Amino acid sequence: MSAMLRAALRRLPLPCRGGRPGPSAALRALGGAASARAGKENRSPSLGKDKADTVIIGGGCVGVSLAYHLAKAGLQDVVLLEKSELTAGSTWHAAGLTTYFHPGINLKKIHAYSIKLYEKLEEETGQAVGFHQPGSIRIASTPTRVDEFKYQMTRAGWHPTEQYLITPEKVQELFPLLNMDKVLAGLYNPGDGHIDPYSLTMALAAGARKYGAQLNYPVQVTNLNSRSDGTWEVETPLGVIQAKRIVNTAGFWAHEIGKMIGLQHPVIPVHHQYVVTSTVPEVKALKTELPVIRDLEGSYYLRQERDGLLFGPYESQEKMKLQDSWVTNGVPPGFGKELFESDLDRIMEYVEAAMEMVPVLKKANIINTVSGPITYSPDILPMVGPHQGVRNYWVAIGFGYGIIHAGGIGKYLSDWILEGEPPFDLIELDPNRYGKWTTTEYTAAKARESYGFNNIIIYPKEERFAGRPTERTSGLYDLLKTKCSMGFHAGWEQPHWFYKPGDETGYKPSFRRTNWFDPVGREYKQVMERVGVIDLSPFGKFKVKGTDSVKLLDHLFANVVPKVGSTNISHMLTPKGKVYAELTVSQLYPGEFMLVTGSGSELHDLRWIEEEVVRGGYKVEIENMTDEMGVLGVAGPYARQVLQRLTAEDLSDGSFKFLQSRHLKLSDIAVTAIRISYTGELGWELYHRKEDSVALYNAIMDAGQKEGIDNFGTYALNALRLEKGFRAWGAEMNCDTNPLEAGLEYFVKLNKPADFIGKKMLKQIKEKGLKRRLVYLTLETDDVDPEGNESVWHNGKVIGNTTSGSFSYSAKQSLAFAYVPTELSKVGQKLEVELLGKNYSATIIQEPLVLTEPTRTRLQRKGQSPKI
Template sequence: PVESCSSVVRALALQVRDLSSIPGRGRNLGKENKQPSSLKKRWKDTAETLIIGGGCVGVSLAYHLAKAGMKDVVLLEKSELTAGSTWHAAGLTTYFHPGINLKKIHDYSIKLYEKLEEETGQAVSFHQPGSIRIACTPTRVDEFHYQMTRANWNVTQQFIIGPEKVQELFPLINIDKVLAGLHNPGDGHIDPYSLTMALAAGARHYGAELYYPAPVTDLTPRSDGTWDVETSNGVIRANRIVNCAGFWACEVGKMIGLEHPLVPVHHQYIITSTIPEVKALKQEIPVIRDLDGSYYLRQERDGLLFGPYEHQEKMKIQESWVTDGVPPGFGKELFESDLDRIMDNVEAAMDLVPVLKEADIINVVSGPITYTPDILPMLGPHQGVRNYWVAIGFAYGIIHAGGVGKYLSDWIMDGEPAFDLIELDPNRYGKWTTTKYTIEKARESYGFNNIVGYPKEERFGGRPTERISGVYETLKSKSSMGFHAGWEQPHWFYKPGDKTGYRPSFRRTNWFEPVHRECKHVMEKVGVMDLTPFGKFTVKGKDSIKLLDHLFANVMPKAGHINISHMITARGQVYAEMTISHLSEGEFLLVTGSGSELHDLRYIEEKAISGGYEVDIQNITDEMAVLGVTGPFARKVLQKLTKADLSGSAFKFLQCKPVTLAGIHLNAMRISFTGELGWELYLRQQDTAALYNAIMEAGQEFGIDNFGAYAMNSLRLEKAFRVWGTEMNLDTNAFEAGLDYFIKLNKPAEFIGKQALRKIKEEGLQRKLVYLTLQTDDIDPEGNESIWHQGKVSARINKWLYSVRHFETSRRRGKRYIKCKDYYIIIYFAI
């Protein structure tokens, strides 16, 4: 049966497709004429927000902005609404996502789709039979339990069910190999065309203008931050533009000199004719996701729709579009199918759902979807270009569209996001994101679509990039490298007898003992760490202090000193944390985490320009290296390399000085994120290897050794040092995060968020970050686990790290936010 089906499939691939058999399109063909383009009216010549792209995401943004009260919302679509990837999408919807932030996007989308037909009068063909993810191995069952710890934070239903329950819900399944299912009631699928038309109807109702066909031919930024958008029907002046152009997004970006890291991937799915066993069912069957078979399967009328994600060696990227651009006339066309690529997936599906063996196939759809290197969309304002926003790279655009439209609308209307979504920040990519890297990484991401999602996951496609430090070659053979914003940085180091390499697990794995060893070494002797991936900016000029006093809640340090400072939003949330060094009069060095480099730089640049500050801001991340030397013997090691006095009285904590070490001129900062005695040494990249070798030689008598990021994070947590992105972000205000010491409400400068923080302090806190210790076995919390109390989720773990000082009793230390009225929760959970 498999062979005969294969031959049938191959024959069908050569047939001309009947587009009416694509899900929902037969029922909706011609409806577009009932929602005419605004081209029948006179075009607006100005727009508050101009959206480029009329797919589901772009139309959702127009709908939400207009509904929120924005008066001049204009959308331009080069072809017709849904052209591109929306019209041929399989339309899957799910509450599930491994990240808790994107669960909020999914949750909002589904709730919007449930009521959209009633609001707009446009049918959306929304089916909610639920979904089941299938586990056929013990590792997959572990993964389900791991994901269950993150469930219910957003009050959505999710259950682990046994094989018999799986078969009860999906009677067509062969459960011989099934161990468990992860069941999400309320999941399902929606017709993408009808959904987009409903959003378009709503957008028009609330006052948005949707023009099509209306290709954008050029974009010209103006000195006041506005844009001239050239179209086939004249120029529109826009206060901001939002690129929602799908696989055309790169062409739009090139108009202003940007290379967006996107690739078009061929994604195929198969539609069967009526299957008697499906037709005989009394109710619609849940969507099935066979993770090891790497495909989804759902009911389509009285047949089935089957969509695979083939292995990275078999999947296809339309590389000519990346190098040469999208063909000018491509809009609602499809690619030629290639069923040979997916035969492994087909055979897996026939094994799990045997009725597929006898099914007739009536259509094969192969269309373009856009992938970013890490599979996540790019969402928000783009660094380096004023008032240019993006909502692009949607591999799962249908489930994201509703929530993304709301999220971006709130951000634009309110001036800041409603919650943190830094994982979607377009500025997570930079100049290091080359075309070669983008293609290799997107290929890996597509092929790994259904791979087991382990904690501390590392993927190696496209690595290393050009972002390697001067000691990379020395350290790479001794360590397990992690990837941070393009950089390679040691996570932990090997010793003889250690199990080397990346060995993922849901339990303690090969890094556990070495990290414990590194922590003890730093506490008892001295260690050196490559900190080069830090984001590093210089700010200088006559208004430098004024700008930084406006941006940061702390008082700026005096020349030769350092402090920890935070940028606060107008609502009082924590936008960023930075180490600020006052190098000389009017010249500052700002240091941030590698993952927030361009996220922070964009914000600083934006406020400098909008405030009219006369400053020079330079990103020196790639030019400047950093080595950290820390531990009880750190001073003795470094003193051997310099004539400068490094004594505690001469070089105090939180001081910075130019120093010559081993003949190398650098800036030395008396600070260490481990909480131990230490210095951070800032120097030219080309001097890194020489300095590292000199430090290691000088430190031999003191037992110096390398340590990595895992050990540093464990040590910093023991000292209650918070880090942006886990213990604090846009979801937390400064006082919830315990940053009181760094917030100077009495400083003369009116910093952003000052009034909001005063109000928060007056009204009192609703929740607070607390430190707890936890007795564990070999399965440790990873972060974002839900904490249950009296039958409901009352808090979640923000971060855990191993406490070396409690090693003998095997205790974990974690940080959690709990409601202030529930302080007894600390004792109640007996952690």
């Protein structure tokens, strides 16, 4: 950058720290649709009522969107309280970008709803929103980035929104001001654009009032009191409101609201800066508005702002800045529409990158910089939904991209509140994905990483390492950490795959087979031919006991309640018959149960169970044993021989049957042993005190030397479970699927006497017939394997999607589950699966590819020859 430009940047009029910028600066920075400010403000000298169904705390775009959607859906007594004025906080200074694109899956629905809402909001409310839809282009300037775009295209193909992989020529046609020297491809979303955040919020507010919501400001919430009946007392300087539920939408004040009830929400304010130029002649001369571009290698976005340009960088984690003092000391009193002092040195290299990609910037006069707080969670995703452990307390906080999320999240939360279940799967936003292990130090480290990684390449099986390990490590972590590649699971470190001499170690992400491929095959063979040990400690583990324990579980689960000493696989369904959770249930003693779920579902499932306990008045005690209890899995044809050396208990097939549970001692260590294994092979899960993990592990490894015992990780476990046709919650089943289409009929007892949740709706679904089914596919691929969420094709059209996939080390080809229309679900049907821009032939086969050990044993007893 020239010394002259650098000096010019330093001479910019900057807003004072803690002071409100002048109107002209704010309007220039924000696009300033002054006409949008004509709506009447609703400033209340009093609360107007002392009772409400729902009190929303925070008047940014998310909170106002929720008020709008709840009121429009007919909910009476919706009250929003804002401490300053509507849009104060992150909303006010946002750049207002809107996009259909999201690298994940479920949030695509949120983005799509928001854009469709914003398109019609002005007509509905009479309030201008300043919505521009010139489209957007993500720029690929490396071959790996092109691979990422192909990866994202296959994940978008089974969604209704428009997205295209375009050539450099098309990129230049759409954005003629680009330097095309490095452009290899573009990812183009025609409906993308930007909206004026202030105008959007005012339009949502107008709609909320139109449908009966009451928006009160300035009214500060000073305290929250939970009553014994689950309702809340919301204290303000103007009086107290009693509410059935409260929703924290307080933006960067969310942490303070949480502290009022003893919660430490993992959110932290981040400094984000963007720059606005004056008129650029080349921009002014254009006949149509430029699409938004995102130069991913340059790590910035750029859009047209009137006849000039606006661009905002995401600095590296080493350069970006957190407002740590706010977490420690709270947001300064009175902070509302203030801005931070800009720090141009942090963004100079990104300014230079933008000038190289868009050369007209070199001649542009930069008239303003905006540096304001946006709120980050550790993983950059917001927290949305009810909070475990606190009745009728909901959150919609931690929005790094609140403008595009606001419309869809308002609708999503409104539906959940009114209907009693989430309208679709969005577990990645569950506030209960965090727990006590999410410390302030961890939050800061992850937020810094997430901000700095805003535009990095997103690979399958992505791992990020800041803030790790947390305090939530298993008893085996120190013993195994140098022997394997660890993965992060809800705060835990868990081995993904293990090293041997000659292996290329470490995390080597790729869209194709990479350094873990052959080692995972080795671990697969270890379990199939010998015996392997896996650390399963991250499982969520609950104990349930009490007078009504059997009655509760009979109501919660679609399967029957197992007898004492037995275990089964059970599913909790929503009232609409969707699969809310999958757990193993063991009755250890009469009326005392152990429930086990996946690591990422721990508090998600516990909250649902606790809610039903309160709703039904069940007399039970629930204890979360997740952190205190370790779990080792031992699996393979020699598993019985190895464990038998450590105990006097009879572990023979006749004495210790499949799906039985028993308390015993292994090498004098007390364990609860369940004969079950997600590998589908002969195996046990051994539940024990965390402090006994090392001793138990060493005893098992010593006992198995003759059989060649060794470790295996979760990658091999996934390959093994897919070959056995085992479903996974969050992939083959979730709140988007019912158990019948997922092929879970065996676990659903529609004829059991108990009226379990979802039973009525499931009967109706069965009577009407299914529109789609989960099928089992083999694929003819080369160096790439399915992961899940890829598009499935038939006769030139996308007709479904994969849910999970892996290489089959038995069949030596790729294997996947997929949802397809019922008429295309028969064994032998030929389909195609799109992987990295290429359609590979696929065939529906009879599942499973490999029979489970219990099935093979049963067939052998009958004199039949089972397939392996």
